[in-house]
Amino acid sequence: MHADVDLYRSNLVDCHESQELFRLLLKALSRPGTVLRLPEWVTKRTVPALTPIISLVSHDVPFALIGSVTDGLDEALARATTGCLAPVTEAAFLAMIGGGSEDLAEVRVGTPERPDNGCQVGVQVDGRFAPTPAPTESATNAAVASITFRGPGVAGSTTIGFAATFDEVERLGSILGSRTPRLPCGFDLWLFDSHDQLIGVPRTSRIDFSVHVAEEGVS
Numbered sequence: 001m002h003a004d005v006d007l008y009r010s011n012l013v014d015c016h017e018s019q020e021l022f023r024l025l026l027k028a029l030s031r032p033g034t035v036l037r038l039p040e041w042v043t044k045r046t047v048p049a050l051t052p053i054i055s056l057v058s059h060d061v062p063f064a065l066i067g068s069v070t071d072g073l074d075e076a077l078a079r080a081t082t083g084c085l086a087p088v089t090e091a092a093f094l095a096m097i098g099g100g101s102e103d104l105a106e107v108r109v110g111t112p113e114r115p116d117n118g119c120q121v122g123v124q125v126d127g128r129f130a131p132t133p134a135p136t137e138s139a140t141n142a143a144v145a146s147i148t149f150r151g152p153g154v155a156g157s158t159t160i161g162f163a164a165t166f167d168e169v170e171r172l173g174s175i176l177g178s179r180t181p182r183l184p185c186g187f188d189l190w191l192f193d194s195h196d197q198l199i200g201v202p203r204t205s206r207i208d209f210s211v212h213v214a215e216e217g218v219s
Contacts, residue, residue: 007076010045011054017041021055028200029188033149033158035131038196048192049095049124053077056120057093062086067098067124096123101174107187109203115184118203125172127164128195142166145173148208149201160199166213173209176201 013021020039028036038048046054053063054077061083065074074085088094088106096103110118133146143166148159162172172191179186179201186203201207 004072004076007070007072008079011050011073011077012080013054018055021051024198025052025055025190025200028190028198029202030153030200032151032153032200032202032205033147033160035129035160035197035199038192038198040196043196047095047097047124048196048198049097049122049190050077051192051198052120052122052190053083053093053095054081057081057083060084061093062091063093063095064088064091066094066096066103069097091119092117094119094121096121096175098124100171101178104175104178104187109182109185109187112184115186115203118185119187121187121189122192123175123189124192124194125162125164125175126168126194127162127172129191129193129197129199130161130163133159133161143169143211143213145169145209145211147176150206150208151202152204153202154205162193166211169211173211176207176209179203179207181206 024036042048042051057063059082063083064086078085088103094107107119107121108117110116143164145162146159147162148157150157162169183204188203189201190198191201192198
């Protein structure tokens with residue numbers, strides 16, 4: 001019971017915290033590919049990919065969790081947000097803490113008449129974003145990806161980097177590749193790295209993703 005109470009309290013946000021996170025999430029979507037930093041209190045209390053759920057879910061709003069989830073987390077989130085746990089196909093909000101991209105093929109994408117009914121997705125990735133195509137990382141990382149954004153909110157194009165193990169870079173590529181073009185339908189995506197950073201990928205963004213093996217001895 002003590003662990004359940006702790007999970008509830010750590011994912012409960014007040015109105016000021018909720019507003020702070022709402023502004024950050026909106027900024028990320030309005031400036032696709034801009035690397036932003038989470039408030040320090042978020043990473044001390046919860047998994048960053050849960051940020052959209054804890055700040056935006058309200059009474060009876062359906063949400064879903066995917067991946068290696070702590071026992072009792074789903075019930076704690078339902079209590080903290082007053083939302084309701086739902087299957088991926090019915091969720092308005094989804095947090096992916098692990099796993100591949102196959103589940104994203106099932107998320108809500110809205111309709112041409114109501115594209116705003118598409119899911120809002122937060123994904124945790126184990127690596128580091130940087131506002132340059134080739135971020136500096138240690139030699140323990142096996143690969144670096146370049147992610148180029150085009151579309152609304154971007155003047156021409158912008159490219160950022162993501163450094164991680166080769167498997168995690170491939171996983172990110174698979175996740176981004178699940179965003180099949182179907183405008184105005186689709187889902188909005190926030191990606192949270194393991195260095196307290198996030199980027200927004202709105203459904204209107206066009207993405208080019210390329211990978212190269214990191215050079216040995218980089219520091």
